[in-house]
Amino acid sequence: MKSKVLVITSGKGGVGKTTTTANLGTALAMLGKKVVMLDTDIGLRNLDVVMGLENRIVFDIVDVVNGNCKIKQALIKDKRFEGLCLLPAAQTKDKTAVTPHQMKNLTNELRKEFDFILVDCPAGIEQGFKNAISGADDAVVVATPEISSVRDADRIIGLLEAAGLSNSKLIINRMRSKMVKRGDMMDIDDILDILSINLLGVVPEDEAIVVSTNRGEPAVLETTSRAGEAYRRIARRITGEDLPIDSQEDSINLVDRFKRILKLAR
């Protein structure tokens, strides 16, 4: 299988890029893929914390591109999955410590070893963003159903297109179906109407994410988490499975399941 470099980006901060990277990375590894997650948020690294791997960092991405160590030395193996690795960002440098050219070389090097290379992009559109997208084949844009997030996502998609990444896909994060039903939140169609790109999945708002992030255990590992379920479905779609996008992904409770089964039986 040809390996794929996916950059996870959003423009706006705090919409769940890092959470999405951690969960998709873990979910893809659960499917038996060899995955490496690249944290490019130099100076503000988080992915290692979310993955619970912070205390294992010795070398980082800046050490790798500067030739201070080998890639293998800097890669951190996940504690749960054999095929999952993390290349952490440096915390004491800033975004200018890496150039787009170096990033491209790095991702090309990683292609030899891994099926999926997930690049966690920093917020903003400056150097960090340019670095993160430079080696990518495709982009996954994360947006929340808020006008500010959608606006930034629109800008980002434009910049991605300008950089030759015209096949971006959208993940709508932190969807609250109750608010949508009340008409208090943008619904999926409103967002797709503005962004006009393909939808990869919808992740519901889930308190379990906060808990799992704080514990350093991605939510996909918990079978009861609704957000985790959504991420598992997205991961299967990324691998090419043709799963229908279920806008009701956030309301799969017992009653609904019974209703569905009844519908199928009829």
Place this chain on the structure above:
Amino acid sequence: MSVEVTPKGAGSDLIINVKAWGSFADMKAELERNLNAIDPYLAGSLVSIDVGNKSITERQLREMEDILLEHGFHMKELINEKDPRSDPDRQCFYQGFNEGENTVSNNTTLIYRSLRSGQKYRSEGNMVILGDINPGAEVIAGGNILVMGALKGIAHAGANGDENAVIAAFRLNPIQLRIANHITRPPDGECIIVNTPELAKIRAGKVVIEKLKI
């Protein structure tokens, strides 16, 4: 009535001065006579024609160009003190197009995609967008703007000061509309969603929006 031929400097540029002519036919005859008198070694030069404050129509201009070509000269420019747009013939022809400072540009730019936030397009002529203009995107045209989609960003028509410019969109729902040096925005609070094509233009010094009648 006089036609002067004044070589401009030592180069090959010529200015033909036809400021004081009565009828166009007279002027043509005079022009031809003078062109015959010009030294044949100057053939092939560029010629500027100064017509003073007389009105010249498109057609007359072309006839003059033809005469020049027959004698082996090329038309460089028409020097005219009178604003070409004040001539009724030309005004009719160029209605709604902005020509800026004496540059005749009636070209139209076609943008075959949607514009996203942060993208900005500028054109001296008209602009047609086959797609949406999203919030945060901006188009600026010297002439008119036609959006075959939803206009949700900023559009500036007649950017060089042409108050006759219009902005039309299938869904006119902009953040701001600008025509020449008028700026408007939708009223605060109200949110009127109109699902028909609309047209914005200046009437009595104000930007008004009306249904697009096709």
